[in-house]
Amino acid sequence: xxxxxxxxxxxxxxxxxxxxxxxxxxxxxxxxxxxxxxxxxxxxxxxxxxxxxxxxxxxxxxxxxxxxxxxxxxxxxxxxxxxxxxxxxxxxxxxxxxxxxxxxxxxxxxxxxxxxxxxxxxxxxxxxxxxxxxxxxxxxxxxxxxxxxxxxxxxxxxxxxxxxxxxxxxxxxxxxxxxxxxxxxxxxxxxxxxxxxxxxxxxxxxxxxxxxxxxxxxxxxxxxxxxxxxxxxxxxxxxxxxxxxxxxxxxxxxxxxxxxxxxxxxxxxxxxxxxxxxxxxxxxxxxxxxxxxxxxxxxxxxxxxxxxxxxxxxxxxxxxxxxxxxxxxxxxxxxxxxxxxxxxxxxxxxxxxxxxxxxxxxxxxxxxxxxxxxxxxxxxxxxxxxxxxxxxxxxxxxxxxxxxxxxxxxxxxxxxxxxxxxxxxxx
Amino acid sequence: xxxxxxxxxxxxxxxxxxxxxxxxxxxxxxxxxxxxxxxxxxxxxxxxxxxxxxxxxxxxxxxxxxxxxxxxxxxxxxxxxxxxxxxxxxxxxxxxxxxxxxxxxxxxxxxxxxxxxxxxxxxxxxxxxxxxxxxxxxxxxxxxxxxxxxxxxxxxxxxxxxxxxxxxxxxxxxxxxxxxxxxxxxxxxxxxxxxxxxxxxxxxxxxxxxxxxxxxxxxxxxxxxxxxxxxxxxxxxxxxxxxxxxxxx
Ligand SMILES: Nc1ncnc2c1ncn2[C@@H]1O[C@H](COP(=O)(O)OP(=O)(O)OP(=O)(O)O)[C@@H](O)[C@H]1O
Ligand SMILES: [Mg+2]
Numbered sequence: 001x002x003x004x005x006x007x008x009x010x011x012x013x014x015x016x017x018x019x020x021x022x023x024x025x026x027x028x029x030x031x032x033x034x035x036x037x038x039x040x041x042x043x044x045x046x047x048x049x050x051x052x053x054x055x056x057x058x059x060x061x062x063x064x065x066x067x068x069x070x071x072x073x074x075x076x077x078x079x080x081x082x083x084x085x086x087x088x089x090x091x092x093x094x095x096x097x098x099x100x101x102x103x104x105x106x107x108x109x110x111x112x113x114x115x116x117x118x119x120x121x122x123x124x125x126x127x128x129x130x131x132x133x134x135x136x137x138x139x140x141x142x143x144x145x146x147x148x149x150x151x152x153x154x155x156x157x158x159x160x161x162x163x164x165x166x167x168x169x170x171x172x173x174x175x176x177x178x179x180x181x182x183x184x185x186x187x188x189x190x191x192x193x194x195x196x197x198x199x200x201x202x203x204x205x206x207x208x209x210x211x212x213x214x215x216x217x218x219x220x221x222x223x224x225x226x227x228x229x230x231x232x233x234x235x236x237x238x239x240x241x242x243x244x245x246x247x248x249x250x251x252x253x254x255x256x257x258x259x260x261x262x263x264x265x266x267x268x269x270x271x272x273x274x275x276x277x278x279x280x281x282x283x284x285x286x287x288x289x290x291x292x293x294x295x296x297x298x299x300x301x302x303x304x305x306x307x308x309x310x311x312x313x314x315x316x317x318x319x320x321x322x323x324x325x326x327x328x329x330x331x332x333x334x335x336x337x338x339x340x341x342x343x344x345x346x347x348x349x350x351x352x353x354x355x356x357x358x359x360x361x362x363x364x365x366x367x368x369x370x371x372x373x374x375x376x377x378x379x380x381x382x383x384x385x386x387x388x389x390x391x392x393x394x395x396x397x398x399x400x401x402x403x404x405x406x407x408x409x410x411x412x413x414x415x416x417x418x419x420x421x422x423x424x425x426x427x
Numbered sequence: 428x429x430x431x432x433x434x435x436x437x438x439x440x441x442x443x444x445x446x447x448x449x450x451x452x453x454x455x456x457x458x459x460x461x462x463x464x465x466x467x468x469x470x471x472x473x474x475x476x477x478x479x480x481x482x483x484x485x486x487x488x489x490x491x492x493x494x495x496x497x498x499x500x501x502x503x504x505x506x507x508x509x510x511x512x513x514x515x516x517x518x519x520x521x522x523x524x525x526x527x528x529x530x531x532x533x534x535x536x537x538x539x540x541x542x543x544x545x546x547x548x549x550x551x552x553x554x555x556x557x558x559x560x561x562x563x564x565x566x567x568x569x570x571x572x573x574x575x576x577x578x579x580x581x582x583x584x585x586x587x588x589x590x591x592x593x594x595x596x597x598x599x600x601x602x603x604x605x606x607x608x609x610x611x612x613x614x615x616x617x618x619x620x621x622x623x624x625x626x627x628x629x630x631x632x633x634x635x636x637x638x639x640x641x642x643x644x645x646x647x648x649x650x651x652x653x654x655x656x657x658x659x660x661x662x663x664x665x666x667x668x669x670x671x672x673x674x675x676x
Contacts, residue, residue, distance in 0.1 A: 285540065288533060289533065292530035298512050299516070299523075299528065301512065301514075303511075
């Protein structure tokens with residue numbers, strides 16, 4: 001009985017795999033030496049993949065039956081220890097983050113990776129205000145990242161303003177764009193909101209590509225001023241008015257990287273601090289209430305308009321800060337850095353982290369961005385491994401890595417609310 | 428008897444809430460077709476009617492959502508017809524909406540705090556008040572709203588509305604889906620609020636029998652129009668009401 005079932009399932013799986021792999025693997029266009037395109041067929045590769053898929057399904061069904069792995073709605077065994085460890089985990093992670101540049105064995109590569117991870121941690125925390133707290137599904141968050149980056153580049157170019165003046169300006173401009181996006185979508189929720197925000201992200205990118213006179217179009221903007229240490233530039237000359245000279249250090253290219261690292265760490269922690277503070281304020285609670293039930297919010301007299309707009313504006317502002325940081329770190333920006341996939345990654349971090357959990361988002365960014373780098377050796381299989389890992393995590397932990405939620409008010413002592421009570425997949 | 432006289436006396440004075448010929452619609456669907464309802468300070472007024480008669484719409488229209496197409500809504504003599512919803516809710520009206528609509532992932536405490544926050548006062552005293560009225564909520568203060576039983580959720584919805592210190596409480600089917608005993612408790616709480624604290628209540632109910640017993644006066648709404656009004660017990664004895672809303676017994 002089970003054997004026949006397995007056989008049937010394997011056949012279905014084989015068909016699905018064939019549907020996927022025949023166009024994606026078996027047929028491939030290549031460029032011939034004379035420059036013409038030609039179609040290369042890889043039937044054997046496709047056949048191997050299809051057979052593997054069918055075989056895997058056959059073995060799986062034979063072995064386990066057709067049981068679908070049950071998503072654990074109860075707290076998994078590791079959540080309670082994690083929560084207890086969580087009290088240690090947060091300071092531990094923070095400690096490692098602060099000490100990283102001085103941990104022996106940390107070189108340029110580790111620091112650059114740290115900067116990258118922290119950038120996404122910050123973006124995740126910023127988007128979390130909109131998606132995790134206010135429950136407004138935003139698929140175009142990268143637009144604000146782009147606005148921040150281009151604001152810095154343009155302001156620095158046009159007016160020669162320093163990074164420290166441009167940084168708040170970039171945040172304010174991005175926040176302003178957040179409000180601009182917020183107005184037309186005030187009445188939208190769920191899927192419709194997602195589509196409009198997705199379009200918004202693309203519009204910003206398309207404008208950046210096409211407004212060549214302002215943004216230099218697809219060629220991007222280069223020569224963006226690098227940050228200085230409050231006026232002391234980082235360079236190798238060792239003059240007294242440089243960072244190394246002023247502090248009497250041996251000039252080293254690492255100084256700037258370390259400075260950038262602490263800069264993004266500070267910005268990320270600022271985002272975190274503001275989010276945590278706001279959650280305990282009426283505004284933050286109004287965001288959460290809005291996520292829970294918009295009609296109830298209206299019946300309670302919450303001003304839906306300002307609540308939504310502030311969520312968009314604040315989320316966008318932190319995106320803008322991160323964008324300005326990105327611009328000064330790279331020294332070069334082009335619209336290519338602000339494609340939809342960036343929005344998707346940031347959203348994935350928020351969802352994977354558990355929608356609203358600050359530490360969960362930090363962990364998710366570490367796993368996603370760090371893991372992505374670690375798998376670099378796998379080359380083109382990287383995306384596959386990565387996608388599979390995401391699917392596995394979402395099947396096992398449908399509510400994200402850390403799904404418990406700390407109440408914002410308590411009678412006596414604060415008690416975390418188990419993740420099993422947290423809804424999933426709401427619109 | 429004393430209550431009857433009292434409410435009759437108040438009819439002379441200006442009503443706390445007055446709807447005059449209010450019309451409201453959702454797109455092309457006209458849900459209220461010129462409704463006039465008066466509620467005096469200290470009264471419990473109930474609104475009964477079949478499903479889809481427009482009872483919930485009437486309560487929501489008082490809150491400005493949907494807005495009245497025509498007609499006038501006066502609260503304390505002040506025209507609130509065109510005020511934004513959040514302004515109306517800050518002016519002394521609170522609603523426990525149909526289907527309770529508590530915030531499921533937030534704790535009981537947080538749900539209650541949300542009620543007070545908009546009004547902008549310190550919630551400590553009001554929490555005490557709600558917890559005395561519904562001691563069950565105090566036991567469950569740290570529990571998530573969504574995991575409460577239906578009756579507890581209803582207590583929470585009423586408690587949350589009370590946190591704003593309203594002078595007029597709008598209740599939309601508070602007995603919805605509750606066991607008779609729990610429904611009785613809810614009605615008892617409403618009576619207590621009214622008698623002890625003088626809270627004015629506009630109560631929408633399917634449970635016409637209990638609602639009319641509790642209320643000083645009642646209105647019957649049929650497809651967007653008021654067809655009958657009068658003292659609660661008088662309506663209760665009307666044969667047409669008995670036939671239509673009390674199952675004929
Ligand atoms: N948001 C809406 N959009 C369109 N039509 C609506 C909306 N809400 C209510 N209606 C319609 O308005 C009419 C009145 O609805 P309402 O909810 O006020 O009825 P009700 O008297 O509260 O009924 P019930 O006892 O079933 O709660 C109904 O015909 C309903 O279909
Ligand atoms: Mg109704």
